Amino acid sequence: MIVLRRAKERHHVRRRKQEIWRTFQPGNQTGLVADGFGALAEFDEIRLSPSAGAVPRPLQDSEIVTYVLEGTLAQGDSAGRSGVLHVDELQCMTTGRVRHSERNASQKDWAHVFRVSLHPSETELSCAHEQKLFSVAERKGVLRIVASPDGRRGSLRLHQDALIYSAILDIGHHLTHALPQGRIAWLHVVCGEVAFNDLVLVAGDGVGVTAGPAISFTAQEGTEILLVDLSEPPPKPDEN
Numbered sequence: 001m002i003v004l005r006r007a008k009e010r011h012h013v014r015r016r017k018q019e020i021w022r023t024f025q026p027g028n029q030t031g032l033v034a035d036g037f038g039a040l041a042e043f044d045e046i047r048l049s050p051s052a053g054a055v056p057r058p059l060q061d062s063e064i065v066t067y068v069l070e071g072t073l074a075q076g077d078s079a080g081r082s083g084v085l086h087v088d089e090l091q092c093m094t095t096g097r098v099r100h101s102e103r104n105a106s107q108k109d110w111a112h113v114f115r116v117s118l119h120p121s122e123t124e125l126s127c128a129h130e131q132k133l134f135s136v137a138e139r140k141g142v143l144r145i146v147a148s149p150d151g152r153r154g155s156l157r158l159h160q161d162a163l164i165y166s167a168i169l170d171i172g173h174h175l176t177h178a179l180p181q182g183r184i185a186w187l188h189v190v191c192g193e194v195a196f197n198d199l200v201l202v203a204g205d206g207v208g209v210t211a212g213p214a215i216s217f218t219a220q221e222g223t224e225i226l227l228v229d230l231s232e233p234p235p236k237p238d239e240n
Contacts, residue, residue, distance in 0.1 A: 001211055002197070003037070007204025010045075017052035021045040023188070023206050037186050037208045038230040039160050042117035045204065048073075049110055054102035063118040063160055065147050066091045067226070069190065071111030075102050081129070085113075088136065090146050090166075092156035093129040114190065116228065118160040130156050139168045143175055143227060163229040169194075169219035177227060179212035185229045187215060192223025 011025035023043040024036045036042065041062065048054060054073070066073070068085045075091075076082040077100045084105050085091055093100070104111040132154070134146050144153075147164035151157040158164075167175060169192070179185055187196065188206040196207060196217040209215045210232070217225075 001209075003208035003210070004199065005206045005208075007202065010204065017049040018054070019047045021204060036119070037228075038184050038233045039119045039121075039162060040116070040186055040228055040230060041119045042115065043186070043188060043206065043228075044115040044117075046113045046115060047110055048104040048113070050104055050107050052104050054104075054113070062094075062120055063158055064093045065116040065118075065156065065158075065164055066093070067114040067116075067166070069112045069114060069224075071109050071113075072105035073102055073111055073113055074105035075100065077101070083129075083131065085131065086133075089131060089133050090156060091129055091131040092147055092158060094159065114188075114226065116164065116226070118158070118162055121160045132156060134166060136168055139166050141167070141169060141173055143167050143177055161231040165227040165229070167225050167227070169223045169225070171219055171221050171223075173223075174216070174218040176214050176216040177229070178214050179209060179229070181212065182232050183212065183229060184208065184210045184232050185215050185227060187217065188226045188228075190224040190226055193220040194218060194223055194225065195220055 005023055011022040013020045046054060066085060067090045068087055070087060073085040134144060138144055143165040144167065145155045145163060146166050147156040147158050149158050149161060186206060186208045189201045189203050191203045194201050194217045201207060
């Protein structure tokens with residue numbers, strides 16, 4: 001089964017200093033992705049004007065992977081930790097019960113950030129974070145794994161049973177990702193355009209695949225994508 005969320009269907013919030021597009025917005029939409037997609041709770045695209053603060057993170061005890069497409073993002077928490085994320089860097093953070101803050105670190109340039117939040121695989125996780133650079137060269141033409149439970153190939157380490165990939169593709173480049181039984185996947189177009197089955201997906205579009213054996217797509221122009229591979233959630237109890 002395929003679940004499609006077009007860019008224009010996302011929940012859009014525009015403020016003076018920021019814009020947010022939320023792929024999943026519990027309580028404001030119905031259907032298969034009303035409460036996320038499996039363990040994928042949030043997939044937000046955020047633009048911040050110079051020095052602007054980011055949207056507070058509402059989820060506690062969650063795992064958040066942040067990707068900076070453009071600009072810089074300064075972060076801090078109530079435990080006194082701070083740092084800056086730059087272009088092509090990703091960070092995996094376990095929020096725990098610590099309060100976090102984010103802002104555009106530049107006083108003249110906008111920041112363009114993607115935030116992927118995962119439901120926790122267990123409760124009472126300690127607050128932690130890990131940050132790495134994944135260059136354009138190592139993501140060009142391949143699905144480069146950037147986060148995984150075992151930190152494979154130098155990826156960020158997750159607690160949740162999820163694999164996150166990033167790819168930068170030239171026009172005509174085709175990729176296939178195997179989807180064994182019991183796995184589901186969410187494909188998000190960061191920029192550009194891809195052909196997926198009989199669909200054309202453009203920047204901001206997302207599609208979920210709930211049955212394998214694979215997810216396959218072709219770049220229609222210069223394109224960047226994020227792919228989240230997850231374990232299939234258990235069936236909901238029969239309400240009857």
